[in-house]
Amino acid sequence: MSDRYLNLVNSPLGAKVAGTVGLPRPAVLRRYRAGEPLVPGPVLVGSTAGKVPAGLVKIVAATGAETLVEPVEDTRYGALVLDARSVAAPGELANLRAFLTPQLRSLLPSGRVLVLGRVPDGNDIAADATRQALDGIVRSLAKELQRGSTANLLRVEDEASLPSAIRFFLSGRSAYVDGQPVLLGPGQAPEPADWDQPLAGKTALVTGAARGIGAAIAGVLARDGAHVIVADLAAAGEALAKVANRVGGSTLHLDVAAADAPDKLLAHLRDHTGGLDILIHNAGITRDKLLANMKPEQWESVLAVNLESQLRINAALLGSDALNEQARVVCLSSTTGLSGNRGQTNYGATKAGVIGLVRSSAAAFTGHGHSTINAIAPGFIETEMTAKMPFATREVARRLSSLQQAGLPVDVAEAAAWLSSPGAGGINGQVLRVCGQNLVGA
């Protein structure tokens, strides 16, 4: 459903009124379109060590963006990228301030601040404290940035996925990812032949794909070149067929919670594909009740669909030859799994459980031909489900993030597509929040 308030404050009169009386002014976010420049202006690259590493300049330049290593007067930047991997003592954080402070006001709308840091490793207390400090800086800066700009932190343990991560965060694909740290580890992360078709030749399966976020994920995976099998309950088949025909995919009627779901899935993959490259565990239900009023079937159905199905399907895939090497699995969690939500003990259990599942499965997926498994925790996303919320609750919920608006299904889909891409092979066992830096549970 359309965000009328957002439209209003982006009209000439609405903007004036909102500015005068100090109302929140959510921006229209820049979103990815194939063929358009990845970043709306030049990217200024800096380093806390003084000289910017040539490798990093090369990676940024490869995105096609105009890449500057020195500030140019009267220039407005699409993004500021700061390599802060050298900081080892709190005093050196001043270099970070020295680079960013003069440039922040030159950031274009929907601009990006991307900080590269190191992962605390327990070898040097002062260095670890300083590396962790980057987290606080980025999260706070994300709350200060305006007009749809975001700040995020790449904790670089290994550079394998750095090109892919930089592209994602500079582009409109990351529109609703804000104030988040992402750990880049080792892994197989081949660059695609065509960055606009990073999933070309891949076979993907999305559960719960008949509508909402699942349908959006199917659309983005297909746009990025994958053949997408869209799965949902047989009863949702009418909507599911429309999704498949829109994205050029194929349908699978599957109740993920049914006892024979893993067998049916494996049989379908055997009969219809040359193996699965991408699996998106998106199917999910809510049966909200206060725990004091919760009935056994409300508890059990949510657990069965949202969590147990993922455990069983993953186990079946890992034990089969139906999952190809360098496969990507993305599990839908929720910010409810991180922060909790009243009336959602059952749902919260599953969404937190998924995070545990992902962390605990990472090694097993690495062992399966360098595959990965990650979770996405969406915040408040405009869907049929949120459209049914009471007006006032929805309006408040929409503004409760740094970007002062709800995300769109496509924002979750872009994150899923990125984590599913070959280049993201160094990201494993992670939870990526797509929440506009939701103020709840951060």
Place this chain on the structure above:
Amino acid sequence: MSAPRRAAIVGGNRIPFARSNSKYARASNQDMLTAAIDGLVARFGLQDQRLGEVAAGAVLKHSRDFNLTREAVLGSRLAPTTPAYDVQQACGTGLETAILVANKIALGQIEVGLAGGVDTTSDAPIAVNEDLREVLLELNRARSAGARLKALRGLRPGQLMPSIPQNSEPRTGLAMGEHQAITTREWGITREAQDELAAASHRNLAAAYDRGFFDDLLTPFLGLTRDQNLRADSTAEKLATLKPVFGTREEGATMTAGNSTPLTDGASTVLLASDEWAGEHNLPVLAHLVDAETGAVDYVHGNKRADGLLMAPVYALPRLLARNNLSLQDFDFYEIHEAFASTVLTTLAAWEDDAFCKQFLGLDAALGPIDRSKLNVNGSSLAAGHPFAATGGRIVATLAKLLHENGGGRGLISICAAGGQGVVAILEA
């Protein structure tokens, strides 16, 4: 002559069948056929593909739908360069389209094609009264004002009565049910046996739904997710309480609304291809269409007992069996279309009747009985409903999947049709 290759049945898709004037009351044949095609396209990822051909048809068809199948293709997600044609062989339409497409594949003329059928008794064509039609045609031919006036003088109030299509035989004026009532009586088919067969149809179809058998054969349409006619709790006892509706002019009528198929709306499609095409597209082969035979009886002038309107499959089958060196017992599954419960029972009784088989089928002995546990194991038309031209596609896809699930085997299809016709076919996996 080298044997031609066998066409593979890759899969099927239909929409749930709806009772007449209910869920699909406002859906046209073209709407339903397009939905069934699009569901198939979605299931197998055929978007924008050019298929060798699409053959489908409807029994009750508006004159504006002269190119029904082609129009459905143009409205679907198939490539608009996919050719299509309409077939009409009454209730045999659906199976006949599958045979036509399979034959072209077998001959190597096409690699892949789609067969199907659709029918609505809700959105039925209504034609103008025959007298009015003559007046209007005369008016159209008139070249002067005077001639036009003269033509218009032929108008009468009674001509406003529209001509509604009848489910009856033009040459006898008898409804199909009345024809079958004669056959039923001639063969002494009991009410109990009919009700038991009808109850089994509902029971089997409900069980098939419950175990997810139709998950990859069906796509919901207009909010309907199962066949609307299905009564999972139907029993022979409940059916025994219904009043007979056919053959009631004589004592002891046995055919009721419960053991006869209701008027139904729906559409079905089947995807056929060469093995090579299926392999290249990473699609499974459920079964092959081995052979088929179409027959007809002289129900107008023929023997009252032996040449019943719906008995043509009885005659077609021995020819098919002989050509394939098979006996009636060489099958793992039998799909005999349940136009009426008594049609199935008459067909089986005829094949078991030594004297009949010798005299009318020219055989040395009866074809014999079949193992009834192999008959319509996932239900048939009595439970699912029977949108005339859509029934063949439903049965072909169902049987192909059954054989595939079974890990192989042979299945027989028998479908009776108006005009004293019948189509039989053999599938193997």
